[in-house]
Amino acid sequence: xxxxxxxxxxxxxxxxxxxxxxxxxxxxxxxxxxxxxxxxxxxxxxxxxxxxxxxxxxxxxxxxxxxxxxxxxxxxxxxxxxxxxxxxxxxxxxxxxxxxxxxxxxxxxxxxxxxxxxxxxxxxxxxxxxxxxxxxxxxxxxxxxxxxxxxxxxxxxxxxxxxxxxxxxxxxxxxxxxxxxxxxxxxxxxxxxxxxxxxxxxxxxxxxxxxxxxxxxxxxxxxxxxxxxxxxxxxxxxxxxxxxxxxxxxxxxxxxxxxxxxxxxxxxxxxxxxxxxxxxxxxxxxxxxxxxxxxxxxxxxxxxxxxxxxxxxxxxxxxxxxxxxxxxxxxxxxxxxxxxxxxxxxxxxxxxxxxxxxxxxxxxxxxxxxxxxxxxxxxxxxxxxxxxxxxxxxxxxxxxxxxxxxxxxxxxxxxxxxxxxxxxxxxxxxxxxxxxxxxxxxxxxxxx
Amino acid sequence: xxxxxxxxxxxxxxxxxxxxxxxxxxxxxxxxxxxxxxxxxxxxxxxxxxxxxxxxxxxxxxxxxxxxxxxxxxxxxxxxxxxxxxxxxxxxxxxxxxxxxxxxxxxxxxxxxxxxxxxxxxxxxxxxxxxxxxxxxxxxxxxxxxxxxxxxxxxx
Numbered sequence: 333x334x335x336x337x338x339x340x341x342x343x344x345x346x347x348x349x350x351x352x353x354x355x356x357x358x359x360x361x362x363x364x365x366x367x368x369x370x371x372x373x374x375x376x377x378x379x380x381x382x383x384x385x386x387x388x389x390x391x392x393x394x395x396x397x398x399x400x401x402x403x404x405x406x407x408x409x410x411x412x413x414x415x416x417x418x419x420x421x422x423x424x425x426x427x428x429x430x431x432x433x434x435x436x437x438x439x440x441x442x443x444x445x446x447x448x449x450x451x452x453x454x455x456x457x458x459x460x461x462x463x464x465x466x467x468x469x470x471x472x473x474x475x476x477x478x479x480x481x482x483x484x485x486x487x488x489x490x491x492x493x494x495x496x497x498x499x500x501x502x503x504x505x506x507x508x509x510x511x512x513x514x515x516x517x518x519x520x521x522x523x524x525x526x527x528x529x530x531x532x533x534x535x536x537x538x539x540x541x542x543x544x545x546x547x548x549x550x551x552x553x554x555x556x557x558x559x560x561x562x563x564x565x566x567x568x569x570x571x572x573x574x575x576x577x578x579x580x581x582x583x584x585x586x587x588x589x590x591x592x593x594x595x596x597x598x599x600x601x602x603x604x605x606x607x608x609x610x611x612x613x614x615x616x617x618x619x620x621x622x623x624x625x626x627x628x629x630x631x632x633x634x635x636x637x638x639x640x641x642x643x644x645x646x647x648x649x650x651x652x653x654x655x656x657x658x659x660x661x662x663x664x665x666x667x668x669x670x671x672x673x674x675x676x677x678x679x680x681x682x683x684x685x686x687x688x689x690x691x692x693x694x695x696x697x698x699x700x701x702x703x704x705x706x707x708x709x710x711x712x713x714x715x716x717x718x719x720x721x722x723x724x725x726x727x728x729x730x731x732x733x734x735x736x737x738x739x740x741x742x743x744x745x746x747x748x749x750x751x752x753x754x755x756x757x758x759x760x761x762x763x764x765x766x767x768x769x770x771x772x773x774x775x776x777x778x779x780x
Numbered sequence: 781x782x783x784x785x786x787x788x789x790x791x792x793x794x795x796x797x798x799x800x801x802x803x804x805x806x807x808x809x810x811x812x813x814x815x816x817x818x819x820x821x822x823x824x825x826x827x828x829x830x831x832x833x834x835x836x837x838x839x840x841x842x843x844x845x846x847x848x849x850x851x852x853x854x855x856x857x858x859x860x861x862x863x864x865x866x867x868x869x870x871x872x873x874x875x876x877x878x879x880x881x882x883x884x885x886x887x888x889x890x891x892x893x894x895x896x897x898x899x900x901x902x903x904x905x906x907x908x909x910x911x912x913x914x915x916x917x918x919x920x921x922x923x924x925x926x927x928x929x930x931x932x933x934x935x936x
Binding site: 420423424427462465466467469470473474476554557558559560561562563565743746747748 | 840844852
């Protein structure tokens with residue numbers, strides 16, 4: 333994704349203008365992705381193929397454009413989560429949290445939201461809600477309360493929590509890799525504002541839903557009968573998973589100082605956990621376990637990223653993104669405050685309405701293109717935080733704002749409590765705008 | 781051999797005005813696993829089975845297996861709660877749609893194939909042209925007919 337190192341492609345098909353051709357391919361891919369009629373990985377790979385076949389970029393340039401740090405970090409964490417989730421630790425924590433407030437309905441909502449936010453900060457949001465949403469439905473069934481407020485709060489919590497760390501949300505992984513920002517950088521710069529946003533959001537959720545939640549003593553007693561210890565299905569694997577998760581998070585914290593990329597840490601952790609998981613098993617059992625875990629990696633997401641990186645590289649190569657950066661700067665008069673505000677708010681609104689991954693993939697080279705105007709890589713770091721806050725928190729704006737939102741909506745639908753697009757957006761969009769306003773104040777006070 | 785030759789005509793049915801609690805009582809009383817649902821004119825309007833009752837009692841997020849073996853949940857309390865909530869639910873809202881209906885003149889092979897394709901429970905409902913209930917055929921009935929044929933062959 334760094335155009336300055338790239339040689340020009342030799343021949344663009346039919347002598348077409350490479351800029352218009354590349355932009356057309358990008359818009360076509362994004363447009364069809366938004367229609368949700370075809371698999372997004374297939375579309376991104378088709379777009380990537382077209383960039384090469386049409387002569388916009390060469391194969392070498394396409395490969396150079398793939399950010400293997402993002403790919404490695406995603407894949408490594410997927411393997412670690414795929415193994416860890418088999419231990420039942422996520423169900424254990426969710427039930428323990430719900431019981432800690434004696435089944436009081438608002439307390440349960442709050443605790444499950446805290447659990448979701450914390451897990452989302454250290455695992456990907458989709459995995460977190462995949463594990464927590466079904467337990468939530470079981471708990472709300474036991475309490476005899478409608479699940480919508482719980483699932484609504486969980487969606488918000490997953491996107492807010494995911495904003496806090498480098499590994500919490502794919503946009504952060506992409507930003508961290510492109511801008512060489514470490515796990516600690518994210519913790520020191522984004523995590524401090526997340527509790528504030530979370531508390532304000534939950535206060536409003538209480539105002540909207542929490543005041544009316546109630547459950548009979550009998551129903552609360554039923555919740556107290558849940559035995560969280562029974563959720564743990566494999567104690568030795570749980571110990572190994574916690575050990576590796578701890579090592580990986582510690583590794584992320586020191587990786588930057590050791591000159592290591594987070595992908596190296598994640599992939600090493602994944603390999604170590606694969607080894608520990610099958611320690612003492614027969615060769616056949618080991619092979620079977622490896623194949624099973626490899627099958628659980630979300631390859632669609634991985635290939636989507638690969639295709640997307642190549643498509644954006646093609647557009648970047650033609651100078652279109654540089655031109656867009658110049659236009660943005662012209663619009664903000666080259667003023668840093670105005671540019672930061674534009675990046676934050678545009679990212680938030682766009683991420684509420686379209687997939688934030690392709691949006692961030694396009695924004696990254698655009699922000700990189702502003703380095704010279706604002707005095708170098710260090711000077712534009714607040715813009716990266718604005719992009720991360722906007723893209724991650726913006727996902728709360730609508731039901732299609734983030735993949736995790738759709739996962740929760742799917743569970744709600746199957747449980748017979750469908751979440752309507754507009755019903756969700758009526759409250760969620762406003763809450764998203766409030767969170768962005770808080771983020772704006774934070775960025776202004778801390779960096780401007 | 782035709783469906784009418786081996787079907788059972790003494791059929792235990794459910795009525796469309798009945799509710800879940802009636803049905804569960806009948807399962808316990810008769811040990812039957814599938815009931816044709818008929819209206820007052822004995823026209824078949826559907827079928828309910830122990831499977832369809834279980835489908836109603838178990839929420840989709842449990843059926844999907846997303847929660848694993850659920851050893852941590854108070855299972856009978858949850859089932860009881862689900863039963864108490866749905867006990868007055870009309871039988872018609874629990875019916876398998878569409879039910880497996882076969883014609884009295886259909887061959888046994890066709891009925892067996894239909895049973896295998898349907899897969900939900902092991903009974904087909906035999907009806908006439910106006911969809912009146914004539915009888916039921918189970919996989920067991922077909923296998924019993926086969927056994928009879930084997931015995932007959934051996935005797936010859």
